[in-house]
Amino acid sequence: xxxxxxxxxxxSKAEGWLxxxxxxxxxxxVQALLDNEDPTELIESFYKxxxxxxxxxxxxxxxxxxxxxxxxxxAATQGLSNYLKKEFADREEIKVVIGHDCRNNSRKFAExxxxxxxxxxxxxxxxxxxRPTPEMSFVIRxxxxxxxxxxxxxxxxxxxxxxxxxxxxGAQMIAPHDRNTIAEVNKIRNAAExxxxxxxxxxxxxxxxxxxxxxxxxxxxxxxxxxxxxxSDMKIVYTPIHGTGVEMVPAALKAFGFTNIxxxxxxxxxxxxxxxxxxxxxxxxxxxxxxxxxAKETDAELVLATDPDGDRVGAAVKNNxxxxxxxxxxxxxxxxxxxxxxxxxxxxxxxxxxxxVKTIVTTETIRTIAExxxxxxxxxxxxxxxxxxxxxxxxxxxxxxxxxxxxYGFLCEDFVRDKDAISACAxxxxxxxxxxxxxxxxxxxxxxxxxxxxxxxEIGISVVKKGKSGAEEIEAMMKRFRENPxxxxxxxKVCLFNDFSTLKGHSYPDDEVLTLDMPTTSNVLQYFAEDxxxxxxRPSGTEPKIKFYCEVYSKINSVDDIPAxxxxxxxxxxxxxxxxxx
Numbered sequence: 178x179x180x181x182x183x184x185x186x187x188x189s190k191a192e193g194w195l196x197x198x199x200x201x202x203x204x205x206x207v208q209a210l211l212d213n214e215d216p217t218e219l220i221e222s223f224y225k226x227x228x229x230x231x232x233x234x235x236x237x238x239x240x241x242x243x244x245x246x247x248x249x250x251x252a253a254t255q256g257l258s259n260y261l262k263k264e265f266a267d268r269e270e271i272k273v274v275i276g277h278d279c280r281n282n283s284r285k286f287a288e289x290x291x292x293x294x295x296x297x298x299x300x301x302x303x304x305x306x307x308r309p310t311p312e313m314s315f316v317i318r319x320x321x322x323x324x325x326x327x328x329x330x331x332x333x334x335x336x337x338x339x340x341x342x343x344x345x346x347g348a349q350m351i352a353p354h355d356r357n358t359i360a361e362v363n364k365i366r367n368a369a370e371x372x373x374x375x376x377x378x379x380x381x382x383x384x385x386x387x388x389x390x391x392x393x394x395x396x397x398x399x400x401x402x403x404x405x406x407x408x409s410d411m412k413i414v415y416t417p418i419h420g421t422g423v424e425m426v427p428a429a430l431k432a433f434g435f436t437n438i439x440x441x442x443x444x445x446x447x448x449x450x451x452x453x454x455x456x457x458x459x460x461x462x463x464x465x466x467x468x469x470x471x472a473k474e475t476d477a478e479l480v481l482a483t484d485p486d487g488d489r490v491g492a493a494v495k496n497n498x499x500x501x502x503x504x505x506x507x508x509x510x511x512x513x514x515x516x517x518x519x520x521x522x523x524x525x526x527x528x529x530x531x532x533x534v535k536t537i538v539t540t541e542t543i544r545t546i547a548e549x550x551x552x553x554x555x556x557x558x559x560x561x562x563x564x565x566x567x568x569x570x571x572x573x574x575x576x577x578x579x580x581x582x583x584x585y586g587f588l589c590e591d592f593v594r595d596k597d598a599i600s601a602c603a604x605x606x607x608x609x610x611x612x613x614x615x616x617x618x619x620x621x622x623x624x625x626x627x628x629x630x631x632x633x634x635e636i637g638i639s640v641v642k643k644g645k646s647g648a649e650e651i652e653a654m655m656k657r658f659r660e661n662p663x664x665x666x667x668x669x670k671v672c673l674f675n676d677f678s679t680l681k682g683h684s685y686p687d688d689e690v691l692t693l694d695m696p697t698t699s700n701v702l703q704y705f706a707e708d709x710x711x712x713x714x715r716p717s718g719t720e721p722k723i724k725f726y727c728e729v730y731s732k733i734n735s736v737d738d739i740p741a742x743x744x745x746x747x748x749x750x751x752x753x754x755x756x757x758x759x
Contacts, residue, residue, distance in 0.1 A: 183224065184216055184219075186224075187219055187220050194241070194242075195208065198367060198368035200247075203247075206239070206240035207240050221241075221243065221645075222239060222243055222244050224243060224645055225242070225243050226249075227245065227249045229253050229256065229358070229362040229363070230359070231355040231562075231718070232349060232560065232718055233342045234250070235330050235331075235720075236337065236338070236339070237337055238282055238336060238337070245282075245286075245330075245338040245340075247289050248368050248371070250286045250290060250340055251290075251368070251371040251373065252370075253340055253342075254289075254293040254326070255297070255362075255365050255370065256358060256361035256363070256364065256365050257361070258293060258297040258299055259361045259364075260354075260357055260361040261299060261324055264323075264354070264357070268323070271299045271324075272300040272301075272320065273302070273322055273325055273326065274302045274303075274304075274316045274343075274383075275290055275291055275301060275303045275304065275313075275327070275328075276325070276328070277304070277308075277328035278330075278420060278421050278487075279420045279448060279485050280328070280337075280485065281335070282328075282338055283307070284307075284328075286328045286338065287304075288303070291380050292373055292374070292375025293372060293373060294379075295377070295379035295380050296375050297372060298379070299379065300379050301381065302316065302322070302381050302383045303382055303383070304382075305382050305383065307421045307447065308388075308487075309421040309422060309425055309483075309486060309487025310327050310341070310488045310595055311487065311488055311588075311597035311598070311599060311600070312388070312487075312599070313325055313327045314343060314348070314593045314595045314597075315394070315592060316383065316387050316391075317343055318346070318594070321345075322345065323345045324344060325347070327341050327343075327486065328340055329486035330485075331486055332458035332460070332484040332485065334456055334457075335450055335451050335457075342355075342358060343594075343595075346565065346569050347565075347593060347594035347595070348562050348565030348566070348569065349560070349561065349562035349565070351563070351566055351696075352697060388425065391599075392425070393432075394590070394592055395590070395603060396432050396433060398589050398600055398603070399433055399603075400516075400520040401607050402434065404610040404613070405434040405606075405607055405610050406434060407614065408613050409436050411437060411479070411610060412439060412475055412476065412477035412479075413439065414439045414440075414468050414469075414472045414475065414477045414479070414480045415430070415441075415468070415480075416440075416468040417482075417483055417487075418451065418454060418457045418464055418483065418484065418485065419446060419448045419449075419451050419452070419453070420457065420484060420485030420486065421483075421487040422487040422598060422599065423445055423447060425599050426483060426598070426602050426603075433606065433607060439471060439475050441467050441468050441471050443467065451485075457484060457485050458489075459491025459585055460491065460506065464491070465480060465482050468480045468481075468493070469493050472493065472501060473501065478609060479492065479493075479609050480492060480493035480501070483602065484585075484598070487598050488561075488597060488598050489585040489586050489596065489598055490585055490587065490602055490605065491504075492504045492509055492605055492619075494609075494619045495620060497621070502620070504623070505583070506539075506582065506585040506586070507539060507583045507635040508623055509587065509605070510535065510581040510583060510587060511540060511542060512605070512619070512622065512626070513589070513604065513605075514533055514546055514578075514579060514581070516608045516611070518546060520611075521578060527551065527552070529551065530576055531552050531575065531578050532552060532553040532554065532578065533555070533579055534555040534557060534567050534580035535554065535556060535580065535581060536556070536557055536559045536581075537556050537558060537559070537713065538559055539581065539582050540728055541728065541730065542626075542630050542631055542633045544556075545630045546626075546630055555567045558695065558699050558701070559582065559584070560718070561580075561586060561588070562595075563696075564580040564582075564588065565595065567580070568580070568591060583635065583637065586598075587601045589601065608622070624739060627733060627742075628734070628735060628736060628738075631731065631732050632730070632731050632732075632738075632746070633729065633730045634728070634743060634746035634747065634750065635727065637725070637726050638724070638727070638759055640722060640724075641720075641722045642722065647721050648721065651721075651722075652716075654723055655714070655723070658702055658714055662674045662683075662702075662704070663712070663757075666704060666706040666712055667729075667749040667750075667753050668752070669707050669708040669710055670706060670707050671704050671705065671706050672684065672685050672706060672707050673703075673704070675702070675705075677695060677700070677701040678698050678699065678701070680693040680698055681693065700715060701713060701715040702715070708730070710727075710728065710729050710753070711726075711727070712725065712726065712757070713726040714726075714757075725754075729745075729746040729750055731746065
């Protein structure tokens with residue numbers, strides 16, 4: 178589309194938001210965009226509709242069809258209401274749960290969504306205040322609801338908000354419900370089609386009673402209560418990074434038996450402005466810097482952090498020199514899987530029908546741990562809804578041990594169906610106490626895993642490409658990698674190339690075309706080399722970026738071999754990055 182045509186289309190679309198169907202504040206904001214001599218913001222706000230995708234909505238807040246506001250949220254809720262009424266037409270009562278995080282406008286969007294659901298005759302359980310995403314998932318299952326939503330943009334910067342939709346199993350929607358809901362949302366063409374007039378008699382506020390049930394359920398996960406009793410006063414620094422974990426994580430740690438939880442007061446302040454960090458993302462070292470400083474001051478043993486909606490966990494530990502180091506998502510996932518399988522075995526809980534789940538971009542060392550311990554492993558797409566899908570299919574047939582992904586998410590329990598940083602914090606603390614019983618630190622436990630199962634170094638690189646032009650650039654990059662597959666990774670020949678958009682793999686040694694066993698297609702490319710190096714490439718489904726995941730593996734004989742293995746892996750990853758042009 179030519180620039181003039183695009184601007185004309187955008188202006189026409191924006192003028193549609195100046196009608197009486199939209200409130201005065203929105204109309205004023207849109208008029209200001211129209212009056213601005215620089216049309217950039219107008220175009221970004223209206224050049225497309227904010228897509229209600231398979232993960233819901235996520236975008237920058239503001240007026241416009243491509244922004245998070247009461248009308249885009251309203252259209253999503255009206256569309257979901259319409260689908261629920263079709264899908265559960267035979268039920269006397271349809272029930273949903275609504276939660277929200279600490280972000281600016283999250284409470285407002287939650288209350289408006291409650292009004293819309295109730296206006297459509299749907300019973301609403303609305304949390305009294307901010308709550309973690311996993312607790313919302315728990316309550317869907319506990320109260321027998323048909324759906325649920327949470328207003329959150331997870332770990333995105335403060336300009337963003339989002340809307341995640343869940344089904345009756347407590348997991349984010351997958352086919353056919355995601356597609357069917359999207360179709361209903363797309364039918365809502367303007368604000369006049371959204372029923373904003375709520376029925377207060379159908380809205381029930383929930384809170385402390387659900388917190389108590391959730392925390393009680395989490396305590397059933399404890400596998401080493403004796404170790405906790407011996408180390409109950411272990412110093413643990415925790416930060417919610419201004420988010421929903423502020424009350425629930427300390428409550429969970431205390432319920433497990435830990436008594437010495439050290440706060441970072443400045444980051445206990447609940448705020449959608451995230452005043453102490455640039456980005457409230459526990460994957461970024463800067464987000465944990467204040468907590469690490471507090472740990473140094475207090476001589477703590479473990480640092481824990483959660484993102485704004487309480488589903489991702491970050492951790493820092495002391496290395497053998499007493500220096501604080503951050504664990505990455507692959508390392509925490511390794512630790513969880515190793516600890517859970519080891520303790521299940523020690524407690525006689527492994528009977529032959531147990532399983533774990535990881536995502537295809539998460540370290541392959543997890544597969545090795547599972548296989549060597551007689552535990553089945555499932556490999557799924559990125560996104561916890563796919564882990565939850567495996568759980569749903571195995572419910573009542575197999576025993577779920579745990580599941581996780583490299584992006585700092587893990588789920589230890591089966592009574593929640595999304596990643597849970599509340600339980601993850603408690604189990605990480607328990608794991609640290611269990612390691613202390615063996616006379617080692619959590620860092621040394623990780624080293625022990627490397628010696629037993631092989632050393633792996635993983636690095637994720639995100640290349641940000643914002644706006645319309647950025648989306649086009651990402652598309653072109655994927656096309657280039659798809660049509661011109663890599664033939665080697667840092668000197669090692671590629672032996673397998675998987676294209677999940679076609680569900681076809683190419684095994685080069687045998688020149689064999691493979692069919693990939695996945696539930697649907699996905700825009701992901703993956704390369705495996707002869708030396709077990711792995712590279713995965715995928716555009717983010719929620720952020721304007723393309724992601725590259727590199728993993729390098731080597732066998733080591735002792736802890737003393739780790740520094741050399743790490744240096745060699747780092748050098749190899751740099752060569753891989755150069756070959757990828759990133």
